[in-house]
Amino acid sequence: xxxxxxxxxxxxxxxxxxxxxxxxxxxxxxxxxxxxxxxxxxxxxxxxxxxxxxxxxxxxxxxxxxxxxxxxxxxxxxxxxxxxxxxxxxxxxxxxxxxxxxxxxxxxxxxxxxxxxxxx
Amino acid sequence: xxxxxxxxxxxxxxxxxxxxxxxxxxxxxxxxxxxxxxxxxxxxxxxxxxxxxxxxxxxxxxxxxxxxxxxxxxxxxxxxxxxxxxxxxxxxxxxxxxxxxxxxxxxxxxxx
Numbered sequence: 071x072x073x074x075x076x077x078x079x080x081x082x083x084x085x086x087x088x089x090x091x092x093x094x095x096x097x098x099x100x101x102x103x104x105x106x107x108x109x110x111x112x113x114x115x116x117x118x119x120x121x122x123x124x125x126x127x128x129x130x131x132x133x134x135x136x137x138x139x140x141x142x143x144x145x146x147x148x149x150x151x152x153x154x155x156x157x158x159x160x161x162x163x164x165x166x167x168x169x170x171x172x173x174x175x176x177x178x179x180x181x182x183x184x185x186x187x188x189x190x
Numbered sequence: 191x192x193x194x195x196x197x198x199x200x201x202x203x204x205x206x207x208x209x210x211x212x213x214x215x216x217x218x219x220x221x222x223x224x225x226x227x228x229x230x231x232x233x234x235x236x237x238x239x240x241x242x243x244x245x246x247x248x249x250x251x252x253x254x255x256x257x258x259x260x261x262x263x264x265x266x267x268x269x270x271x272x273x274x275x276x277x278x279x280x281x282x283x284x285x286x287x288x289x290x291x292x293x294x295x296x297x298x299x300x301x302x
Contacts, residue, residue, distance in 0.1 A: 113278055115293035161232050177248065178291055180232030
């Protein structure tokens, strides 16, 4: 079974600075997807960024970028120019590529989450 | 465009009572999912529906049943609620296997 591990229960950063959140995962699959979701106090799950495993280029979305190391099974999130609104719980998630039998269809597996605090 | 809509948003149940969480989406999602989130934890998959007419168990299905009523609607039923089912429940959907999964706003359920 796939597992996702976020080893940092809490992180903090000063406003305007950069912070990196770590994520590692375990899988025997070669094709899969990785995601970072943000969950503010409202509990809404907001997609931050996604990465397809077959793409070598790291995904970027404005101030958010990832460092995807497939061989190391590592998927970290870098937040640049941190803003107060970035404060939230961040979840790393793994989704296998659907197999022909459909047994892995669409199942997102989440890490335990990292609480990010942004100091003004 | 409402996206993924869950009802109710808050519910308090007594042990042994039954209830159904409703989920509807207007994003033409083929697949739909029910997750639960316990304090300090990530989301865990309860059931999913790969397409209309099909449902399958996820990681924590015990105590729950689901119905994929049509393409738009996917309900989660607790037949006899237990305190261990106190959680936040999320419905989600996706268009194609590789597409991003989009979540509803969550339903807070407390079983006393």
